[in-house]
Structures are given as C-alpha cells and as structure tokens.
Amino acid sequence: MMKKKAFAAAGMIAVAALALTGCSEDAAAPEGPTTITFWHGYTEADGDVLATIVDDFNSSQDEYVVETEVKTWAVIDDTLLPALSSDEGPDVVAMPGERLPVYADRGAFVDLTDFYSSPESNTAEVVPQAVDMVTVDGKPYGVPAGFVPLAVFYNKTLFESAGINEFPTTWDEWVDVASTLTVDEDGDGTPEQYGVALPDHATVANGLWPSLFVSGGGEIVVDGTEAVIDSPENAATLEYWTSAVADKKISPTGLDGIGADELFSAGKAAMHVGGPWMASIAEANDIDYAIAAIPAGPAEQAASAIGIAMAVTTQADDAQVKGAEAFFSYFLQKDVAVDWSLGSGWPPLRTDIPVSDVAANPVVVALSEISSTGRALLPGVVNSVDVLTAVDTLTQKSVAGGDIDDLLGTAQSEIQEAVN
Missing domain, CATH: 3.40.190.10 (Periplasmic binding protein-like II)
Known part of the structure; x- marks a missing residue:
C-alpha cells in the first residue's frame, strides 16, 4: 500500500507541476493550427475507422490538428504517468473505462464539467450509463468512446x-x-x-x-x-x-x-x-x-x-483543451457516431440513434437491442x-x-x- 500511495503522490505532484508549466507556455504559443497528440489502442477495424474520423475532423476546420499514436492498452497504462511527468505524454488519451478513475484521482485528467454543460458538446444524448463510466466524485473526466453490455x-x-x-x-x-x-x-x-x-x-x-x-x-x-x-x-x-x-x-x-x-x-x-x-x-x-x-x-x-473512455490530460494547454473538446464534439455528432458504431462494432453512444441506422452491421444491431441492460462496472x-x-x-x-x-x-x- 505504501508504494502505491507514494507513486500516486509522485504522480499528482508531477502532473500538478506540468499544469503550472503549461500555463506559462500558453502566452508563447506559436501561430498556426494547434497540435493535439492522441494516444489510443485501437488496432483492428476500429483503428481504421477512428483514423478516418480523425482525418475528417482535421479537414473540417483549420484551428486544430489531431495526431494519433497507436499503442497497446497495456503500454498506455504502464507509461502514461511517467510520460506526463516528463512532459512527453499525450494531450488526449483513450483507455478502458474502469482505468479512468485511477488517473482522474491522481490529477492527470481535466474536469470536463463545463464541456458537458455546453449544448455544442453533443453530450446531451449520450447513454447515461456511459457517462457514469467517466464520472468520478460527481465530475466527468472524459467522454465515452465505447460502451457495450456483456x-x-x-x-x-x-x-x-x-x-x-x-x-x-x-x-x-x-x-x-x-x-x-x-x-x-x-x-x-x-x-x-x-x-x-x-x-x-x-x-x-x-x-x-x-x-x-x-x-x-x-x-x-x-x-x-x-x-x-x-x-x-x-x-x-x-x-x-x-x-x-x-x-x-x-x-x-x-x-x-x-x-x-x-x-x-x-x-x-x-x-x-x-x-x-x-x-x-x-x-x-x-x-x-x-x-x-x-x-x-x-x-x-x-x-x-465494458467501455473505452477518452480524456484530456493536464499536460494540455488551454488551446489544446479547447481543441480536444472540439474533437469530442465532432466525435459525438450523430452522423459520426453512426460511422464509428458501424466500423468499430460498438453500439451507438447516443440514445437518439435508431437501430435502423446501424442495420448494416448485424452484431451492432443485436448489441444495440440489449443496450438498455448495460450497467457501468464499478463507476467512480x-x-x-x-x-x-x-x-x-x-x-x-x-x-x-x-x-x-x-x-x-x-x-x-x-x-x-x-x-x-
């Protein structure tokens, strides 16, 4: 237990220092699109469709550029805190939903309460149980990227x-x-x-x-x-x-x-x-x-x-946080959510997407029809x-x-x- 507590404390101190450093760099931010690094572990068909979504987001506007780095989920779990401590981590990271509270508790993720309160976030129709998955101490620290009942x-x-x-x-x-x-x-x-x-x-x-x-x-x-x-x-x-x-x-x-x-x-x-x-x-x-x-x-x-969550790390500066939120809003748009569901095999994240919209994928249809049975595993x-x-x-x-x-x-x- 002592080692875990010491590690957690070290992680919080390092991430806190990171946040202060980030603030001092904001004033000297270079001109041009803001780059947002994004770590994820999607390696199959889901990785292909995510790459397309990222490319489409980058083409849809000229303020932000999302750059992805594919790693295994285990590597992300093992290296995230050390990378953030040395200012070499991602601005956005995806991880299994049950791991998000670990890092939120250590101060590694940005509180997204204000983002969720904005109608432009496209979060109002997200499956409530999926939001529970990313909520810690009553605050959302991420957005769902996948949520499916066994x-x-x-x-x-x-x-x-x-x-x-x-x-x-x-x-x-x-x-x-x-x-x-x-x-x-x-x-x-x-x-x-x-x-x-x-x-x-x-x-x-x-x-x-x-x-x-x-x-x-x-x-x-x-x-x-x-x-x-x-x-x-x-x-x-x-x-x-x-x-x-x-x-x-x-x-x-x-x-x-x-x-x-x-x-x-x-x-x-x-x-x-x-x-x-x-x-x-x-x-x-x-x-x-x-x-x-x-x-x-x-x-x-x-x-x-089971689910996957995306979060913004406290390494991100203000412009990168805004860019990450813009990407999340894009990802949760109805048409993009349908494309993600069909390509990844996950049921739609939005409650207003009818089963008929995902009829091209029979597995998604079957899982969508039972989605109401889903309960977040150990939320928070x-x-x-x-x-x-x-x-x-x-x-x-x-x-x-x-x-x-x-x-x-x-x-x-x-x-x-x-x-x-």
Missing part, C-alpha cells in the same frame, strides 16, 4: 439439435436450458458438452459476476467508496449459481475466461457470456451463433458494460483492480465449495480496504 453468445446449431426454439429470459429458464444442453454421454460425471461456459474467476472484463450480483439485487460498491458486497442478496446469488455449476454441472468448475472462450469456440459449450469480439471468434470457428441479453435475475435484467471506483481481484477470489472459492458467509465477510473487508 451478452450471451449462443450456438444456434446446438439449440436446434436439442429442440430449443427460444432463448431463456429468466435465471430459472437459463439454468433449465443449460441443463438440457449439458450432455454426459458416457455417464462418467464429466460432460462432453456443457450448457454454458460460466467462468468462476478471471472472467471476461471481470464483469460476469458483477452482472449476476446486480441482477440478483445486490451491489459491490456504492458511491465509489462503500463496500456492500456482504449482503443477503449477494449470498443468494452465490448460492444459486454455485449450485447450478457445481451440482447441476451446467459448466465446468475452476473455469477461467480463456478456458470459456476455448470451450465455446470448440463447440463444447452451447452458451458463453462475452462482448463484440466473440462474434469474430465464433465466425473464425464456423459457429452459427446468435446474441441475446443475459437473462433477468430476481431483481432486474442487467449486465456489466479508483482502485477497481483490487476490488475485482477480491470478487474473483470470492466467486472461485464459492464455486469450489467454500463457506459463502465467510467468503463474503472476507471480500467485504478486502474491498473496503481497496476503496479506502
């Missing part, structure tokens, strides 16, 4: 072979269907085919179990600072799914996210919870798939949403990594037969320490 990808061929014509809509129906699709031909207790690949740890974006907790009426953290995982609702959720996996054997125990991907891609699991990338995995393995919302629990139908939680590690330990040990009450008590203490 969904169930299912093998249509296996469903049809079992005579199942409709996808389940409730937990009980989901477990019943998964039981029907679980096949143990030789009766040795180890199915050759599982109804669902349900990881009990290292899950996709660590969002599967948080989805189940919310659907069951529970939470993990509230207001970004209070651990509430030790609740009757979460105990009931753990008991329900532990029984489904360990007793009904609808999924292997001890399964992690990579193992779940492999089971589904090999046709040995009829269902799998994932994000847009599962479409390409299924297609690469010749699986005839469809997409559905995670079935509703006793409290509601909800799914943790600075130390999300340690929180999700505690959840991982809780779920893995629960499915392995541990005492749920004891495990919840331990997780409660660990999570509270993390958010403190």
Whole structure:
C-alpha cells in the first residue's frame, strides 16, 4: 500500500507541476493550427475507422490538428504517468473505462464539467450509463468512446439439435436450458458438452459476476467508496449459481475466461457470456451463433458494460483543451457516431440513434437491442483492480465449495480496504 500511495503522490505532484508549466507556455504559443497528440489502442477495424474520423475532423476546420499514436492498452497504462511527468505524454488519451478513475484521482485528467454543460458538446444524448463510466466524485473526466453490455453468445446449431426454439429470459429458464444442453454421454460425471461456459474467476472484463450480483439485487460498491458486497442478496446469488455449476454441472468448475472462450469456440459449450469480439471468434470457428441479453435475475435484467473512455490530460494547454473538446464534439455528432458504431462494432453512444441506422452491421444491431441492460462496472471506483481481484477470489472459492458467509465477510473487508 505504501508504494502505491507514494507513486500516486509522485504522480499528482508531477502532473500538478506540468499544469503550472503549461500555463506559462500558453502566452508563447506559436501561430498556426494547434497540435493535439492522441494516444489510443485501437488496432483492428476500429483503428481504421477512428483514423478516418480523425482525418475528417482535421479537414473540417483549420484551428486544430489531431495526431494519433497507436499503442497497446497495456503500454498506455504502464507509461502514461511517467510520460506526463516528463512532459512527453499525450494531450488526449483513450483507455478502458474502469482505468479512468485511477488517473482522474491522481490529477492527470481535466474536469470536463463545463464541456458537458455546453449544448455544442453533443453530450446531451449520450447513454447515461456511459457517462457514469467517466464520472468520478460527481465530475466527468472524459467522454465515452465505447460502451457495450456483456451478452450471451449462443450456438444456434446446438439449440436446434436439442429442440430449443427460444432463448431463456429468466435465471430459472437459463439454468433449465443449460441443463438440457449439458450432455454426459458416457455417464462418467464429466460432460462432453456443457450448457454454458460460466467462468468462476478471471472472467471476461471481470464483469460476469458483477452482472449476476446486480441482477440478483445486490451491489459491490456504492458511491465509489462503500463496500456492500456482504449482503443477503449477494449470498443468494452465490448460492444459486454455485449450485447450478457445481451440482447441476451446467459448466465446468475452476473455469477461467480463456478456458470459456476455448470451450465455446470448440463447440463444447452451447452458451458463453462475452462482448463484440466473440462474434469474430465464433465466425473464425464456423459457429452459427446468435446474441441475446443475459437473462433477468430476481431483481432486474442487467449486465456489466465494458467501455473505452477518452480524456484530456493536464499536460494540455488551454488551446489544446479547447481543441480536444472540439474533437469530442465532432466525435459525438450523430452522423459520426453512426460511422464509428458501424466500423468499430460498438453500439451507438447516443440514445437518439435508431437501430435502423446501424442495420448494416448485424452484431451492432443485436448489441444495440440489449443496450438498455448495460450497467457501468464499478463507476467512480479508483482502485477497481483490487476490488475485482477480491470478487474473483470470492466467486472461485464459492464455486469450489467454500463457506459463502465467510467468503463474503472476507471480500467485504478486502474491498473496503481497496476503496479506502
């Protein structure tokens, strides 16, 4: 803990010094377009469409020029603070949404409250849960670049072979269907085919179990600072799914996210919870798939949403902040938002874009139709990594037969320490 606190303090001091330096340089700013450096990790089709959007923005006006640098998400996470400390960082950076609060807390990002209050920002129609993802202590420190709820990808061929014509809509129906699709031909207790690949740890974006907790009426953290995982609702959720996996054997125990991907891609699991990338995995393995919302629990139908956020760093001077905000406004224009959605595979970020506008991409259509189930994963939680590690330990040990009450008590203490 001491090392983390020292690192955070050093980061804040360095970034604060950066901000002061930036102010002194404003007066001597050169004439001509203001250059804005932008780090991001989009490397596939999403990177191509983003490059086009950046080029179009640069051509649309003559005040600003956005220059992109492509890095892996891990490299961005590892190098951002050191780069800002030496005045060699980006003016705009994209990163997984759950990491934004870490850097906002360390003073690395600009508060965008005034930007959001402007009608020219194009933020009024942005999906509210996506805005929650970039909000820390009640202030927005970024804009969403992607927000998508986890969904169930299912093998249509296996469903049809079992005579199942409709996808389940409730937990009980989901477990019943998964039981029907679980096949143990030789009766040795180890199915050759599982109804669902349900990881009990290292899950996709660590969002599967948080989805189940919310659907069951529970939470993990509230207001970004209070651990509430030790609740009757979460105990009931753990008991329900532990029984489904360990007793009904609808999924292997001890399964992690990579193992779940492999089971589904090999046709040995009829269902799998994932994000847009599962479409390409299924297609690469010749699986005839469809997409559905995670079935509703006793409290509601909800799914943790994964996302990408863009933020302005405090290295940026006043002109660069204005340019970054101009780019964000452009990115969130309705027509640009449609182009980004179609090209990247993410559902539209705006609530006023009808599904018909993205009909050219069936995956986007399917994910858009279930977008209302999305819930930001641990919004505003600075130390999300340690929180999700505690959840991982809780779920893995629960499915392995541990005492749920004891495990919840331990997780409660660990999570509270993390958010403190």
